[in-house]
Amino acid sequence: MDLLEKHKGLAERHALMQALGVETIGVTMEKILSPTRALINGRETILAGTNNYMGITFDPSCIEAGRRALAEQGTGTTGSRIANGTYALHRELENELSRFLNRDHVITFSTGYQANLGMLAGLAGPQDTIFLDADSHASIYDGCTLSGARLIRFRHNSAADLEKRLARHDGEGGRLVVLEGIYSMFGDRPPLDEFVDVKRRHDFALLVDEAHSTGVLGEHGRGLADEAGLEDEVDFIIGTFSKSFGAIGGFGASNHPDFEFIRYATRAYMFTASPSPASIATTLQAVRVLDARPELRDSLRRNSARLHTGLRDIGLELCCDEVSPVIAVRVRDEPSTVIMWDALLKAGVYVNLALPPGTPNNTCLLRCSVSAAHSEQDIDTIISLFAKVVAGAAGDAAASA
Amino acid sequence: MSAEPDDIFRDICALLQPLNKEGIELTRETRISADLNVDSMAIMDFIMEVEDRYDIDIPLNDLSDIYSIDQLVHYVHGLVSRKKA
Numbered sequence: 001m002d003l004l005e006k007h008k009g010l011a012e013r014h015a016l017m018q019a020l021g022v023e024t025i026g027v028t029m030e031k032i033l034s035p036t037r038a039l040i041n042g043r044e045t046i047l048a049g050t051n052n053y054m055g056i057t058f059d060p061s062c063i064e065a066g067r068r069a070l071a072e073q074g075t076g077t078t079g080s081r082i083a084n085g086t087y088a089l090h091r092e093l094e095n096e097l098s099r100f101l102n103r104d105h106v107i108t109f110s111t112g113y114q115a116n117l118g119m120l121a122g123l124a125g126p127q128d129t130i131f132l133d134a135d136s137h138a139s140i141y142d143g144c145t146l147s148g149a150r151l152i153r154f155r156h157n158s159a160a161d162l163e164k165r166l167a168r169h170d171g172e173g174g175r176l177v178v179l180e181g182i183y184s185m186f187g188d189r190p191p192l193d194e195f196v197d198v199k200r201r202h203d204f205a206l207l208v209d210e211a212h213s214t215g216v217l218g219e220h221g222r223g224l225a226d227e228a229g230l231e232d233e234v235d236f237i238i239g240t241f242s243k244s245f246g247a248i249g250g251f252g253a254s255n256h257p258d259f260e261f262i263r264y265a266t267r268a269y270m271f272t273a274s275p276s277p278a279s280i281a282t283t284l285q286a287v288r289v290l291d292a293r294p295e296l297r298d299s300l301r302r303n304s305a306r307l308h309t310g311l312r313d314i315g316l317e318l319c320c321d322e323v324s325p326v327i328a329v330r331v332r333d334e335p336s337t338v339i340m341w342d343a344l345l346k347a348g349v350y351v352n353l354a355l356p357p358g359t360p361n362n363t364c365l366l367r368c369s370v371s372a373a374h375s376e377q378d379i380d381t382i383i384s385l386f387a388k389v390v391a392g393a394a395g396d397a398a399a400s401a
Numbered sequence: 402m403s404a405e406p407d408d409i410f411r412d413i414c415a416l417l418q419p420l421n422k423e424g425i426e427l428t429r430e431t432r433i434s435a436d437l438n439v440d441s442m443a444i445m446d447f448i449m450e451v452e453d454r455y456d457i458d459i460p461l462n463d464l465s466d467i468y469s470i471d472q473l474v475h476y477v478h479g480l481v482s483r484k485k486a
Contacts, residue, residue, distance in 0.1 A: 129460075134445070155449065168458055
């Protein structure tokens with residue numbers, strides 16, 4: 001039997017998209033021109049789907065830090081953190097993040113995905129139960145599965161549904177509740193105060209994945225818990241370096257006195273090479289840049305509000321009323337979404353094509369992510385292209401219905 | 402609420418109807434994912450409807466052993482029976 005037979009459905013779906021004249025897999029950026037521009041298919045394109053929230057991928061000080069680390073410490077560590085892969089730079093980054101996040105302990109991972117695998121599998125075991133939001137990112141599902149814990153899914157952003165399930169739960173072992181600071185597809189955030197109220201009535205540890213909210217939310221840029229003033233109620237946070245920090249890697253952080261032991265208990269940390277010196281050096285500098293330039297958050301908020309308002313005003317259906325740098329436009333069906341996405345790309349703006357099962361509620365989305373580095377003109381151009389390509393097509397469909 | 406296997410079967414069929422896009426006949430042998438051609442997220446959302454209907458929790462870990470409607474009926478019946486006991 002052909003082992004790849006099981007993926008035939010994917011091949012058929014891809015063929016359908018090709019029949020529409022659209023190549024959706026593997027958009028190639030031929031040249032990166034700036035945090036907000038790339039050459040795609042030979043055309044200068046506005047990037048509005050790269051999660052480059054702070055727009056610091058070309059920050060001169062980050063580039064210089066990476067260049068220096070590359071020259072002085074080589075191209076890679078060739079080992080895991082528990083073997084030969086711990087450099088002074090790794091320690092320095094963890095100390096700097098500890099200060100930035102105001103958490104006693106920070107453990108870095110080689111990618112954000114691995115941070116979720118490592119943290120969730122390090123925290124929970126087969127005797128424990130994890131309660132996870134229904135709209136959790138795939139890396140959370142995978143980390144939960146790897147842990148071997150019992151997995152109970154609660155309705156998205158519903159503290160009441162979580163409480164119902166906690167009340168029903170009669171299992172032994174520890175209980176961990178997992179939320180995200182900003183959900184990656186719709187850009188919405190959980191009512192953290194309501195979840196904290198539930199925590200006061202039920203015994204569990206609370207973990208927030210701040211992948212899309214670190215740098216973005218809160219007075220100090222520490223994420224949702226910072227914004228909500230509830231950092232003391234959140235026991236563990238997870239984050240990534242591949243969004244606001246403009247690099248690659250991830251972290252877990254906590255004030256738990258035994259947190260450091262996760263290093264020696266979680267395979268996603270123990271059995272993978274540590275991040276390269278250049279990667280760590282750029283991240284370390286990015287932490288300092290984010291700390292020193294809170295005005296980047298202000299720019300991001302202004303740009304996000306401008307795009308959110310602009311897309312709503314041209315009659316598009318947005319998935320979230322609240323402004324965040326993730327702005328998802330709902331489209332009626334998959335073929336329309338694919339055609340519109342391709343038309344937007346050809347018109348000069350790259351957004352994310354997001355389709356089921358990678359989206360909540362079987363929705364088809366044109367997902368935008370805003371950057372502090374976008375200019376007002378960029379945002380207005382994105383809105384005008386959506387008006388031409390998406391709002392126009394939606395109007396045509398309504399007229400012909 | 403009655404929770405004999407036949408009642409559970411009828412309930413589950415009703416809850417599955419929104420996923421039954423091709424209108425196939427639902428029997429106890431129907432394979433929920435394969436025969437209805439629905440993805441993993443849709444299955445998990447459907448399971449939440451079943452959980453709400455019977456005020457039970459079905460851990461995601463157990464879903465990998467449930468392929469057919471009949472297997473789900475017996476799983477739910479087991480949980481509901483233990484809850485009553």
